[in-house]
Amino acid sequence: MDLFELLSDHFLNLPRPNAELGVPAGIVDTTTLAAHDFDVDTRTGFMPPQPPLTRLPEQWESWERALDDARAQKLQLGGKPGVSEEEKNSVGLMAGPYPGVSTSELNQSELMLRRAHHVLTWIMHFYIHSVPPSSSAEIRIPAPITIPLLQICAQLQLPPVVTYSDDVLYNWALKSPPSEPTDTAPQLAPALDNLRSLTLFTGTKDEEEFYLTSARMELRGVEALELMRATMDELFVGDAIAYRRTTRYLHALARVIDDLTVLLLSVRDGCRPDVFYNDIRPWFRGADSSSERRKWVFEGLEEHPELAAPTELSGTSAAQSSLVHALDIFLGVDEYSHSNSLTGDYAPRPTASSSASASASGSDRPKISFLTRMQAYMPRHHRNFLRHLSADPRPVRDTVMEGKDAELMDAYNAAVTSLKLFRDAHIRIVALYIIGPSRKIGGEPVGANEAEKKALLKGTGGTDLVKFLKGVRDRTAEAVIENEN
């Protein structure tokens, strides 16, 4: 037998778990090498340790070529004034040809599925947002795109829209190759200045900087994840030494969050607010955040009863970053920041029509906080990681609340205060990048009646952004524990 041939019952040879049923008890989830560890890498955190795939194999070349074409054509936003019909014309993108492309072989590899989600959702956003908004009340997405996309989404358990994982987590390459790892110098995380983005809507440096700001924050956040793990180990022991160490870890965590704030603010160095607002951001919009509120109609579903009609179609937002959610959950701030009163808008829901169309109304749906809803847009292993973190039987906040250790409480409050300061800085960024440009005369991509203006001040995730972001920031501040001594 070939030494490299795996036995049929070898764990690496196990079939991919059924997306709906999950992993059977006693079976290891091998969909990614780190799946048993929630796909959280000790060097790169929520980013993959290796650069993502840059191209699918030959069988799916027609998709890759369509994406190449969309980028090469420099498609323009359909609502942008002064753009020629030719520049808006993206109908060819949807027409294919995508002859009989099957997705089943993609299921062998999580990396290929990720790339396929990236390619198809990117093509779809290119199409949707380059069709002039006035042309119809709905936008029909043809079956050659919707069917494979929904099949891939079922495997990945992700919605059929560009998500943070498509534009940040799995959208990077190294600028220059790292040195080969050796026994004495193991492979390290990529240097923060050695990253470039793979796919861009606008081809601008500004857009790349926008994505890379988040990517750098993810990499800086690795230390935060390590500090969380170390704290949880200490609190398991729970003696005086453990409290002292935890105090140190929480101060260190506050410093990491301060660094995240610095990195966040550094987006101003490479991404111009007007370019972001007018040229970049409209490409991210989902069905619930576009000013014209066009229905997205996924054609071809009537012939595929096995596929679920999409219910989540919010635009991509860094609110889908698992890192910030992890900080909230670990510090017990999520009880405040993920409160059901901070809902944002409701997700669009499919209508009962035979073709699944996503309408913009959903106010009869039960309230769920916006941040909790955003977890549906995260890679499923990361979602599970957050669930696991939430189930920690000895949460740090409970220990601090017992009030036995004043220094521990100070350290905890320092970390929560840093998170509040992070959110203050984020609100400043939103004022600079969204609120400011939206007020400039002529700075709006589509007309300017009151309803449209209101829609323009929605986050790409569909929130009433000022109210929502201030709410989350204020609720974070409320998580500081008063020292009653």
Ligand code: HEM
């Ligand atoms: C130009 C830069 C940025 C702008 C204009 C911006 C804008 C927004 C907006 C409008 C929201 C409201 C939610 C929505 O509807 O989408 C939001 C939420 C959020 N953004 Fe950003 N964002 C920027 C950069 C970042 C970066 C780099 C991060 C870090 C990963 C980040 C993390 C978050 C988080 C965690 C939320 C959820 C609210 C919270 O937890 O406070 N943002 N952002």
